[in-house]
Amino acid sequence: MTTLSPPVVYDPYSAVFKTDPWLVYRQLRDTAPVYVSERWGFYALSRFDDVRAAVRDHETYLSFEGIDIDDTAKDMSAPGFLPDIDNPRHDQLRRIVQRTFLPRAIGKLEDDVRRVVTGLVDRFADKGEADIAQDLSWPIPYAVFFDVLGLPTTGSHREDLVRWSHGLKDREHDDPRLTPVAWDALHCTKDYLAEILMARRRNPREDLLSTLVTAAVEDHDGVPFAPPVIDRDSEIVGLAFVLFMAGVESTSALLSTAFRELALNPDQRAALLADPSQISAAVEEALRFDAPLQVAGRTTTRDVELHGVTIPAEQRVFLIYGSANRDERQYEDPDRFDISRRQKRHMSFSEGLHGCLGAPLARLEARVALEVALPRLGDYVISGPMQQYRSTPNMRVLDHLPISFTPAGRNS
Ligand code: HEM
Secondary structure, eight states: OOOOOOOOOOOTTTHHHOOHHHHHHHHHHHHHHHHTTTTTTTTEEOSHHHHHHHOTTTTEOOOOOOOOSHHHHHHTTTTTTTTGGOOOOHHHHHHHHHHGGGGGHHHHHHHHHHHHHHHHHHHHHTSSSEEEEIIIIHHHHHHHHHHTTOOSHHHHHHHHHHHHHHHHOOTTTTTOOOOHHHHHHHHHHHHHHHHHHHHHHHHHOOSSSHHTTTTOOTTTTTTSSSSOOOOOTHHHHHHHHHHHHHHHHHHHHHHHHHHHHHHHHHHHHHHHHHGGGGGHHHHHHHHHTTTSSSSEOOOSSOOEEEEEEEEEEEEEEEEEHHHTOOTTSSSSTTOOOOTSSOOOHHHHHHHHGGOOTTTHHHHHHHHHHHHHHHHHHOOOEEEEEEOOOOOOOOOOEEEEOOEEEEOOOOOO
């Protein structure tokens, strides 16, 4: 008698799924490469080649219904929210901010990033213990990105912004809706951005908010990108808002993954200490291994035939980057963290029209963090329970990563 295994269930909203998605992803790739969720009404692609082909096909897979797979897509997305905009407007808006994030421009920030990281590591280097997520992974992108954007890096406004940035991600498990905390954070953040953009118009500075407010771009009705009165619904606020949301959490996720995997793989950590030139490869492997943005949504413009399934036009399709990165059709031994892996390409920054704008900055922050911290942490080990950050179902981020180590100078 043959026993049929039950069909795979992929429910990205479930708390249980989030604790360990990897087996489900493997089953999806093997048995349901075009998955249909009757319960939630979406299709999902999980193999590397299919996900990559979809992100590069901007005619078939549109973004106007949002990359988020919960109510963030309809409730937070607004004019100017770059990842959710299709062409031609997308390219016009992206051009306003593109130059700031080109590798050469970002490279100039290296000394500042090193100063930030060194200051943070100094605070715990003598203690022999730290929570890498709280003490390093979160504070680095806050400090660096707030500076780039031109948001206050000290004082009560900064505290408000940090609180709101967490509030924006407040969700209950198994529930796609925004909580009241998230709604409040949304309105407060947008009102604050509108206010600070008006202030930059009066007194421009050398920062990204000033770049936005001085951009000479109009929409097809001739309305300027930075209108005379900027309010929370203005396109310019939408663009500032998505930058504010995109720059911190994902970078924090990358940093924590890198430190976690190097704790779990001491031979590879030793290899990095012996040869720091491999650190960039380790950053790419951390990105591949645990994609911070696990999944992004698209909407089809036409019927798509794939693996014997027809995805009709106007359907939501979830592109599972986290699964594409673990596809055994693409990588040898994909569940192994391996900094010497030859296949470096991954989907964690996506590709094409919506490929991550901030990739050079995230890579710089991660490289410098490892360069500065690894020699000072020596043979660190994970010393307590790791905890996931409660966020939207798209994201996978650590909130706590406790470690212990022997402070330098005390090991003789
Ligand atoms: C490790 C850190 C990061 C990861 C893993 C990441 C990942 C991604 C991914 C996967 C997308 C494409 C979403 C889609 O499928 O449509 C994206 C888009 C984007 N990212 Fe990042 N991101 C990171 C850091 C940053 C930073 C530091 C910024 C700061 C500017 C940023 C800004 C953006 C923006 C503005 C977009 C939309 C681009 C567009 O639609 O043209 N990201 N990011």
